[in-house]
Amino acid sequence: MKLAVIGVGNAGSRIVNQMLDIEQSSGRNLCNGNTLLVNSTKPAFDAPEHVPEERRLTIGDVYWEADGSDIDGNPDLAAEIAREEKNDLIRAFDLIEFHQIHGILVVAGLGRGTGGGAGAVVIEQLKEICDDPVYAVGVLPSDSEGEQSSLNAARSLQSFVAAADNVIAFDNDAWEDDDHPDDGTPDSAVDEAESGDDASTDDDAPVAKDDAAGGDYTRMNVELAKRLVTLFAAGEIRGSSGSENLMDPSDIMRTLDTGGVSSIGYASVDLPQPGGVRSLLRSVQDRFSWMPEGDWGSDPEIDGDDGATDAAKINNLVRQAADSKLTLPCEITSADRALILLSGPSRTLSRKGFEGGRYWLEQEADIVDVMAGDEPHDRATELTVVILFSNVTDVARIDAIQERAVEYQHSLRTEGTPTGTTNSQ
Numbered sequence: 001m002k003l004a005v006i007g008v009g010n011a012g013s014r015i016v017n018q019m020l021d022i023e024q025s026s027g028r029n030l031c032n033g034n035t036l037l038v039n040s041t042k043p044a045f046d047a048p049e050h051v052p053e054e055r056r057l058t059i060g061d062v063y064w065e066a067d068g069s070d071i072d073g074n075p076d077l078a079a080e081i082a083r084e085e086k087n088d089l090i091r092a093f094d095l096i097e098f099h100q101i102h103g104i105l106v107v108a109g110l111g112r113g114t115g116g117g118a119g120a121v122v123i124e125q126l127k128e129i130c131d132d133p134v135y136a137v138g139v140l141p142s143d144s145e146g147e148q149s150s151l152n153a154a155r156s157l158q159s160f161v162a163a164a165d166n167v168i169a170f171d172n173d174a175w176e177d178d179d180h181p182d183d184g185t186p187d188s189a190v191d192e193a194e195s196g197d198d199a200s201t202d203d204d205a206p207v208a209k210d211d212a213a214g215g216d217y218t219r220m221n222v223e224l225a226k227r228l229v230t231l232f233a234a235g236e237i238r239g240s241s242g243s244e245n246l247m248d249p250s251d252i253m254r255t256l257d258t259g260g261v262s263s264i265g266y267a268s269v270d271l272p273q274p275g276g277v278r279s280l281l282r283s284v285q286d287r288f289s290w291m292p293e294g295d296w297g298s299d300p301e302i303d304g305d306d307g308a309t310d311a312a313k314i315n316n317l318v319r320q321a322a323d324s325k326l327t328l329p330c331e332i333t334s335a336d337r338a339l340i341l342l343s344g345p346s347r348t349l350s351r352k353g354f355e356g357g358r359y360w361l362e363q364e365a366d367i368v369d370v371m372a373g374d375e376p377h378d379r380a381t382e383l384t385v386v387i388l389f390s391n392v393t394d395v396a397r398i399d400a401i402q403e404r405a406v407e408y409q410h411s412l413r414t415e416g417t418p419t420g421t422t423n424s425q
């Protein structure tokens, strides 16, 4: 699938930048340069910067010059400024080659001002000028950010859901937790680790908390970006061979057609690598992407000639992805639709295992509409399963944010003074 990706606010800008970093390193072509950042300040990046200067729009300059204030956590002011500077937004949208893409992804953090406030206006404006679906990624603040952040997030999430075709959510609260490495790790993954299998759901690794300037979020941004790029760029790998079960953009669009809030699960397993001359040939080929995929004869060690083992591995990986820490932890049985993507070298993509995993998910999550597709990636060193759960409705974290927001709003009305805190980036 080809998407234009637009980051709004600091979080949105960093996550989009991280997506582009992964797009480049994984050899996928998700957006073909169709990127844009919209912000009220200059964001600090946690990866090499991939969005050229001319694709970065700064809003609100006139305000700051006039009265010295800035958005500083106020989504209403951010939305007002974005509406007033609508013409600049529309001019910036001209940089997007709409004929090249299937949809647009707007990425923003919802706990403060610019992402939640201006982000909603960006989505509304895009919906007015193009017929392609506009999806959003909404990052929910962690509990420690205080009541004001919960109120901002509750309100912004509502406007994102109303304006966008679907909102994929990421819960900082669930992902920042490095004190409890077992939190969210599925029992199956623990079993695997104990039995020596190298399958991983990536959620058992601690989240890095280094410096300011977005450094606290580096690990989270990588995890989120990896899931988004693997899902949306399925089939956009340079030099990948065809497959009868190839993931089609229309399947992803149909899955997201439900509207509402969605969540992503992910699991991967390393594959044994070839040695000797085969390895040398492969590394030469990797350096020169114009070289055709080599067929150097079969190597039973990596070619997965044991169909039963491959089928079991894939079946197991689907279960692990469903049980993994989701971008937004939720009750998967409350999803309307799901989509399973399997990515890896074509020789390891066992149809039987995939169908088994799909059947398991249908039963386990009680979802009638489970779509599935694969992405042959002959240079991949791992087998990956991504599951998209669309329109999940049983989400404890969203309930908690809404409750906290209502209580805070009530306290503002009765006491008249804010009791929450807002954190800057």
Ligand SMILES: Nc1nc2c(ncn2[C@@H]2O[C@H](COP(=O)(O)OP(=O)(O)OP(=O)(O)O)[C@@H](O)[C@H]2O)c(=O)[nH]1
Pocket (backbone or CB within 6 Å): 008, 009, 010, 011, 012, 014, 015, 040, 071, 072, 073, 074, 108, 109, 110, 111, 112, 113, 114, 115, 116, 139, 140, 141, 142, 145, 149, 172, 214, 217, 218, 220, 221, 424, 425
């Ligand atoms: N996952 C992730 N979350 C972030 C990151 N930066 C900030 N956040 C979250 O996103 C929310 C919004 O923060 P920012 O993006 O810095 O704020 P903003 O939208 O630019 O708004 P203003 O600071 O008011 O201009 C915060 O409440 C955090 O929960 C990031 O790099 N990654």
